[in-house]
Amino acid sequence: MDAKRGMGVMLFCFLAVLLLAWPVQAATERGFDDKEIRIAAWGPQTGPAAPWGAVARGSKLMFDIVNEEGGIHGRKVKFFVRDDQYNPSQTVAAVKELTERHGIFAFVGGVGTACCQSVYQILLDNKIIWISPCSGARSFWDPHNPYLWNIWVTYEDDSSILTKFAVEKKKFKKIAMLYQNDDYGLDALDSVKYRLSKYKMELLTALPVEPTERDLSSQVAKLKASGAEAVIGYCSPTQAAIALRTSVSTGFRPQWFHSYNLSDYPLMNKITDGLWSKEGVITSGFFVPPDADHPLIKKYRAAQEKMAPTERWGIFYQAGLVVAEPLVEAMKRAGRNLSTAAVKKELDSLTDFQGVGPKITWTATNHKAPKSVQIWQAGPNGELIVLQDWTVNEISRH
């Protein structure tokens, strides 16, 4: 064998490997310079969870608006979005790439509890500001993380307020529950039982649903047999739709209650062929309603029509704005002398701050999410009716 030529080929391969691993330009540590601030988000833009990717694009709208208004104290925001396909190993890759290659000042949002968990330690170790994973899971605020601020109302508080409304306002006596068999549903189940115990009541029955289950006829039959007047559902949008269709087709028509995760009524109506509105499903909601006559909603919708006309104005998109608002506010208050410590100080002192999300109050030792939600109902013509204004969970156990 011609050794030289063999070597040539091998040398080529070797160089290719080296090139692949070539160190990228050293990124600035702090994530900003005189001209720009670098902020990022990850979210599934492709794959089965892609609809939730709208959160990251909603945040982009926020920073586009900020840039159009001249930036923050003379600095423009450079916003990065990475598609992680709802896969934790991809999220870790994206976050490492962003923080090392570009240097990121802050992360906003973050869909998928597992994805957020997988980068939790990396962000904490690097002391990067992170405003609210889109998850009500306990591990994000217990123990206290000095660089992570939560906005997502916990499922405990959410389900407790829903139950209170069902018992006190709607006077339901026979309540059953359909819950997803994981932390999301189990947290809620525990909280509903606790709330009912305050009224000396008990759940008629509580039926688990596996996240991948698609035939809910046995659960619905059991709910029907229990004689429930109201069913509190804590499951995914798809399963809520299947449960609703199945129950209507079997002539079982209780009042359905669902979590704020299912408060995108146009979407729910689409996947239930309008049953969502016909049945008047009640959900909680912890944003300013997306069609409200509210100055900020009007401003954002106008900006969306101008800058991102192909987007749908929905709850997920609005969520992206909700997580970005406190960061923009804190950066504005911090002034021209930007630093992580300065912005952290402003975030820690936000009191009753409200944009298009819930009212937020954080302190240096408390970064928990607000404990209040509104109660909404899907109206007969697809509109959103606010049944009850912001209500605090007065028996919250955290």
Added chain:
Amino acid sequence: MDMKRAYYEDIELFKSGTILFWTIVLLVALFTLPLISSNYYLYLFNLIMVHVILAVGLNILVGSTGQISLGHAGFFAIGAYATVLLMTKLSIPFFPALILAAFIAAFFGFILGLPALRLEGPYLTIATLAFGLAIMHIIGHTEIFGGRSGLRAPELNIGIPQFGWNFSLTTDLSKYYLILIITIGMVLAAINILKTKVGRAFVAIRDSDIAAEVIGINLTIYKTLSFAVSAFYAGIAGGLFAFVLGFFDPVTFNMFLSIYFLVMIVVGGLGSIMGSITGAAFITYLMYALFKNIRDVPYLGEFLVNISQRWLSITGMDNLSAIALGLVMIGIMIFEPMGFFGVWIRIKKYWKTWPF
């Protein structure tokens, strides 16, 4: 193409001085690489090496024995969960836990190998596919496995804490060296397995199982053994993956992962160790890095985003990576069915006979 004149020539690890020289260069490069790469690339390299271990094992099953498996994400998950649980619940040190976890995976591989005795082709595919899915659901249902909420890997302590001897690997760099050494060991083991009686039996079964049985190869033993060996590799890979990632849930080990594993060895070249390595490296790079940051490329990024938003969809840009991956796979199947290994053989042939 390489004529062998003696048995010892065949079992030689390095066929010539050139190969030995370049192997050493490659090893030196691999050991010095971290000095010039950032953590992001180290993470990527760690993933690549984990996938290399798995692909090498899968290739023993698919490429060398001719059995198919779409359930390797299941063995991968068993390795990850077993390693972490043995360490956290039973306080077993890392290395014994990793090896024990790999044996647990191998045991499941053996069990799955039993139906493989009667199943072939698409039927075996379905059986293994069902296994992969079942593992995902069983883990999701079981509280001790962390259920659907997932599990956090403990600190990677490769010492023996019981004797007060602690040696924690916390950085991507230290994990890189650990995984590199294990990967080299696993690859060498695979090269050697294929040259033993067992390896030759595997190849005989692939070429014709009836003929293999006629010449005295016990199909029951060797087919199940092939599954067990392959699952052992997946178990080791899974155990390392748990620490590369730090946090995982059952959905991490979904069906698509099994398909990607199969793609790695098909693209690399079935039945070839070098093919498994290049295939795993290439596909991992495509999955995790290719076009992920195309938006930030000056001018071109903006141009592509505008085209995508105007005529395709809002998220169209992110599909680029998936489209590229698909096109590469189709391209390789059409132009080089033997994968990268085929390309390599052609290059070798060309230079050997050059200028004729």
